[in-house]
Amino acid sequence: MNNSRDRTSADGxxxxxxxxxxxxxxxxxxxxxxxxxxxxxxxxxVRQSVFDINDMGVQYGSKTALAHTTxxxxxxxxxxxxxxxxxxxxxxxxxxxxxxDSIDSFRLLGQVLYNGHDLYAPGVNRVEVRRRIGMxxxxxxxxxxxxxxxxxxxxxxxxxxxxxxxxxxRALRSAALWDEVKDRLRxxxxxxxxxxxxxxxxxxxxxxxxxxxxxxEPASALDPVSTAxxxxxxxxxxxxxxxxxxxxxxxxxxxxxDRAAFFSxxxxxxxxxxxxxxxIKTIFGNPRDQRTRDYVTGQFG
Amino acid sequence: MSDGxxxxxxxxPYDPTSPLTxxxxxxxxxxxxxxxxxxxSMAAYIAIAVLIVVVWGVASRGAHALRLNFLIHNxxxxxxxxxxxxxxxxxxxxxxxxxxxxPIGVLTGIYLSEFAxxxxxxxxxxxxxxxxxxxLPTIVVGLFIFGLIVIPQHKESGFAGAxxxxxxxxxxxxxxxQEVLLTVPGALRExxxxxxxxxxxxxxGVILPSAMSGIATGVILSTARAAGETAPxxxxxxxxxxxxxxxxxxxxxxxxxxxxxxTASDLAIPEAFARAWGAAFVLLLGILLxxxxxxxxxxxxxxxxxxx
Amino acid sequence: MSTRPxxxxxxxRGHSSSGTRRNPVTKTGDSVLRGLSTAAGLVAVLVxxxxxxxLVDNGQPALSRFGLGFLGHTTWQPNFKQFGAGALIFGxxxxxxxxxxxxxxxxxxxxxxxxxxxxxxxxxxxxxLVEMLAAIPSVILGFWGxxxxxxxxxKHLEPWLHNTLGFIPIFGAPQSTGLSVLTAxxxxxxxVLPIIASLSxxxxxxxxSELTQGAEALGATRWEVIRGxxxxxxxxxxxASVVLGMGRALGEAIAVAQVIGDGxxxxxxxxxxxxxxxxxxxxxxxxxxxxxxxxxxLFYLALILLVINLxxxxxxxxxxxxFDVERSYAKAVAV
Numbered sequence: 001m002n003n004s005r006d007r008t009s010a011d012g013x014x015x016x017x018x019x020x021x022x023x024x025x026x027x028x029x030x031x032x033x034x035x036x037x038x039x040x041x042x043x044x045x046v047r048q049s050v051f052d053i054n055d056m057g058v059q060y061g062s063k064t065a066l067a068h069t070t071x072x073x074x075x076x077x078x079x080x081x082x083x084x085x086x087x088x089x090x091x092x093x094x095x096x097x098x099x100x101d102s103i104d105s106f107r108l109l110g111q112v113l114y115n116g117h118d119l120y121a122p123g124v125n126r127v128e129v130r131r132r133i134g135m136x137x138x139x140x141x142x143x144x145x146x147x148x149x150x151x152x153x154x155x156x157x158x159x160x161x162x163x164x165x166x167x168x169x170r171a172l173r174s175a176a177l178w179d180e181v182k183d184r185l186r187x188x189x190x191x192x193x194x195x196x197x198x199x200x201x202x203x204x205x206x207x208x209x210x211x212x213x214x215x216x217e218p219a220s221a222l223d224p225v226s227t228a229x230x231x232x233x234x235x236x237x238x239x240x241x242x243x244x245x246x247x248x249x250x251x252x253x254x255x256x257x258d259r260a261a262f263f264s265x266x267x268x269x270x271x272x273x274x275x276x277x278x279x280i281k282t283i284f285g286n287p288r289d290q291r292t293r294d295y296v297t298g299q300f301g
Numbered sequence: 302m303s304d305g306x307x308x309x310x311x312x313x314p315y316d317p318t319s320p321l322t323x324x325x326x327x328x329x330x331x332x333x334x335x336x337x338x339x340x341x342s343m344a345a346y347i348a349i350a351v352l353i354v355v356v357w358g359v360a361s362r363g364a365h366a367l368r369l370n371f372l373i374h375n376x377x378x379x380x381x382x383x384x385x386x387x388x389x390x391x392x393x394x395x396x397x398x399x400x401x402x403x404p405i406g407v408l409t410g411i412y413l414s415e416f417a418x419x420x421x422x423x424x425x426x427x428x429x430x431x432x433x434x435x436x437l438p439t440i441v442v443g444l445f446i447f448g449l450i451v452i453p454q455h456k457e458s459g460f461a462g463a464x465x466x467x468x469x470x471x472x473x474x475x476x477x478x479q480e481v482l483l484t485v486p487g488a489l490r491e492x493x494x495x496x497x498x499x500x501x502x503x504x505x506g507v508i509l510p511s512a513m514s515g516i517a518t519g520v521i522l523s524t525a526r527a528a529g530e531t532a533p534x535x536x537x538x539x540x541x542x543x544x545x546x547x548x549x550x551x552x553x554x555x556x557x558x559x560x561x562x563x564t565a566s567d568l569a570i571p572e573a574f575a576r577a578w579g580a581a582f583v584l585l586l587g588i589l590l591x592x593x594x595x596x597x598x599x600x601x602x603x604x605x606x607x608x609x
Numbered sequence: 610m611s612t613r614p615x616x617x618x619x620x621x622r623g624h625s626s627s628g629t630r631r632n633p634v635t636k637t638g639d640s641v642l643r644g645l646s647t648a649a650g651l652v653a654v655l656v657x658x659x660x661x662x663x664l665v666d667n668g669q670p671a672l673s674r675f676g677l678g679f680l681g682h683t684t685w686q687p688n689f690k691q692f693g694a695g696a697l698i699f700g701x702x703x704x705x706x707x708x709x710x711x712x713x714x715x716x717x718x719x720x721x722x723x724x725x726x727x728x729x730x731x732x733x734x735x736x737x738l739v740e741m742l743a744a745i746p747s748v749i750l751g752f753w754g755x756x757x758x759x760x761x762x763x764k765h766l767e768p769w770l771h772n773t774l775g776f777i778p779i780f781g782a783p784q785s786t787g788l789s790v791l792t793a794x795x796x797x798x799x800x801v802l803p804i805i806a807s808l809s810x811x812x813x814x815x816x817x818s819e820l821t822q823g824a825e826a827l828g829a830t831r832w833e834v835i836r837g838x839x840x841x842x843x844x845x846x847x848x849a850s851v852v853l854g855m856g857r858a859l860g861e862a863i864a865v866a867q868v869i870g871d872g873x874x875x876x877x878x879x880x881x882x883x884x885x886x887x888x889x890x891x892x893x894x895x896x897x898x899x900x901x902x903x904x905x906x907l908f909y910l911a912l913i914l915l916v917i918n919l920x921x922x923x924x925x926x927x928x929x930x931x932f933d934v935e936r937s938y939a940k941a942v943a944v
Contacts, residue, residue, distance in 0.1 A: 131828030412646035438860030529746025
């Protein structure tokens with residue numbers, strides 16, 4: 001009944017993350033199933049939701065890339081977006097900071113609320129959005145500038161020039177890169193290794209102190225050692241930021257994430273769909289949906 | 302775990318729950334960015350305005366040329382008549398020049414795309430030579446032909462003019478042919494070779510036909526451009542009888558459109574201007590139409606090839 | 610069946626590795642085509658060599674008489690057998706500079722607009738229109754310049770400039786005809802603008818989108834992305850396009866000859882008539898007879914022009930090639 005195991009909402013479940021009572025629509029079949037969850041909540045442990053995603057979908061021209069998705073993303077948690085390739089994970093992520101706007105045919109359906117504000121409302125300033133919601137890309141993309149200038153570039157734009165040296169150092173330390181580059185800050189960033197460049201990109205992103213960090217498969221192009229370094233990083237960063245990470249690596253998700261959203265391609269119309277969303281232990285240990293179970297167990301071999 | 306090395310405290314320098322309108326200095330930055338955009342767009346519109354002003358300037362004064370009489374009659378005296386002989390003269394010279402420049406240019410393009418290995422010094426040297434040739438001031442080309450042909454022959458002629466025009470056309474055709482040929486997929490060549498077909502058959506029978514429309518486009522654009530070239534003709538075909546009725550490329554100078562316009566601007570006889578404006582309008586119209594037509598054809602073939 | 614690339618196989622002389630027999634007759638076909646196309650390629654080189662030869666050969670009378678002093682001498686009096694390129698080099702420099710000051714910022718601005726700012730529909734119309742500007746034959750532009758632009762310049766532009774900026778010596782007293790260095794510079798600007806615009810636009814489009822997206826994701830405005838990422842990566846290319854545009858301005862003969870007035874000597878005011886290397890050749894060559902000092906001097910001018918022109922073409926190529934940041938970036942980030 002009210003056994004935590006039996007909770008079926010896409011919005012709660014698992015230990016330690018009490019939910020707010022609410023109606024939730026979990027779309028597992030063309031006909032939507034509506035399940036209601038009631039729960040007693042200890043008020044001081046309520047998690048704030050940073051993103052309220054309501055019935056959101058993405059279309060590129062006439063093609064639907066992402067089907068209607070509803071979920072909440074919580075503050076100071078690492079939320080992993082997992083699923084097979086091509087199921088719209090990156091599209092989903094990029095819709096959270098309006099990076100899809102550069103694609104002409106992009107159209108958002110539904111609503112994405114960020115801290116209660118509609119992200120796609122007419123008066124919203126994209127630059128302000130990206131200032132608060134930062135992104136690190138799959139392939140490291142440092143600027144052809146010095147290491148220092150890479151990190152200092154955005155703060156200079158924004159006007160955060162007080163104690164710039166200290167800011168750069170803090171960012172590089174937070175990205176676990178400081179010790180390796182502190183003696184060559186003025187040298188070109190292009191001379192760094194792939195793993196270092198990616199950490200530089202992370203340092204760059206956090207130098208402006210965003211509210212949220214979106215990571216799009218940040219370690220997929222890197223070697224195992226760099227990958228491990230970045231995963232450690234995520235663990236320390238989440239105390240400060242809300243992190244959403246797209247990854248196709250199940251083990252990685254299991255290692256770093258608190259919650260996971262499993263997307264897959266709907267077999268009939270090839271549209272990315274949210275299958276299941278919940279606590280990481282639930283998704284991996286006791287997934288409710290068969291498809292989740294198949295994916296998770298298949299990955300673990 | 303937050304040790305003191307992490308970014309700041311839990312306090313962000315702004316309120317993340319505030320509405321998504323510019324905070325901090327963003328407002329000022331947005332205004333500046335927009336100002337730059339406006340300035341850049343103004344530059345574009347200035348350029349278009351200049352284009353319109355010039356084209357309209359020519360069209361309004363020369364539109365009278367679009368009468369059959371004007372086009373098929375020869376000039377009479379200084380100001381009367383039409384421009385028929387100049388039209389034919391230009392056409393003859395451009396055609397003759399193309400007859401020379403097109404085979405050489407296309408063959409050069411074939412050499413660069415089919416036979417030369419990309420890194421070879423010969424190929425690079427050739428590309429350099431073509432670049433330099435293309436950048437040559439056309440008046441220098443005119444002087445070259447003057448020394449090469451006009452002086453030995455003791456006369457200016459349509460022939461000399463045609464050769465000068467051929468030199469102007471050559472690098473353009475060579476480059477555009479090479480570029481078009483390079484876009485033909487390598488799979489075509491490999492497939493033909495796997496079947497044991499000889500190279501020359503492949504080139505002539507498979508590669509060239511598939512590149513044909515691109516090459517034709519390059520040829521059309523080059524000949525349109527050559528029709529308007531004046532400097533190469535100044536010393537090679539500058540002396541001619543403007544009212545001539547018989548045109549012989551190998552005789553003495555042949556009337557042509559560019560020099561007809563040039564002499565009008567030199568002579569400063571207002572009555573002659575009308576005829577020159579007419580000639581200018583016909584020439585400009587032809588060139589603009591050739592440009593637009595090739596652009597449309599190119600767009601269509603691009604869509605056919607690959608689409609988005 | 611071999612798996613080596615086609616060209617490589619062809620170059621490796623001899624047998625077709627697939628083992629099929631080639632008809633000896635058609636193998637000749639290959640050689641014929643190869644020979645023909647090689648010969649065609651040589652034509653370009655031959656022409657270049659021929660051009661240099663003709664200019665030097667016909668310039669002999671002046672070359673041997675004046676030597677390098679020709680470059681500094683500014684008097685040009687054919688009747689007194691005085692010739693010098695000085696004033697013409699000056700005139701070439703001034704008209705090109707005017708064209709450059711106008712066309713470079715405008716052209717780069719247009720390039721930015723077409724690559725980074727304009728909506729797609731606008732791009733597709735504005736782009737080709739700007740390129741059309743380059744298609745206008747120079748004799749038509751010059752004709753329009755003489756009959757339309759020059760009167761405008763002398764009636765409106767020169768008085769205005771003289772009144773507002775007359776304290777600067779280059780804006781002297783307006784002349785009557787409007788055939789001046791300024792008018793020539795304006796006409797040249799019209800010819801150079803589309804070149805710089807198209808080249809810079811193509812250049813800005815080569816900046817990898819990962820760089821611009823990375824910059825946008827850091828909360829930068831459009832201008833900041835341009836200033837921080839696009840311009841620094843394309844700086845050398847932009848410089849090369851400007852140099853190329855200037856090279857075009859240098860070599861332009863007809864339109865300049867029509868509107869510049871064939872003045873003598875070096876004047877400070879751009880409202881005065883002037884002359885460039887090309888305009889002097891275009892306007893005075895028909896009055897010469899071959900193998901004289903006069904015609905030799907004009908060939909000498911052409912030789913100077915050729916040298917400058919070759920230098921700018923090579924410079925543009927060198928700049929674009931040496932500092933190809935695009936390529937080196939791609940190499941460096943290959944993880």
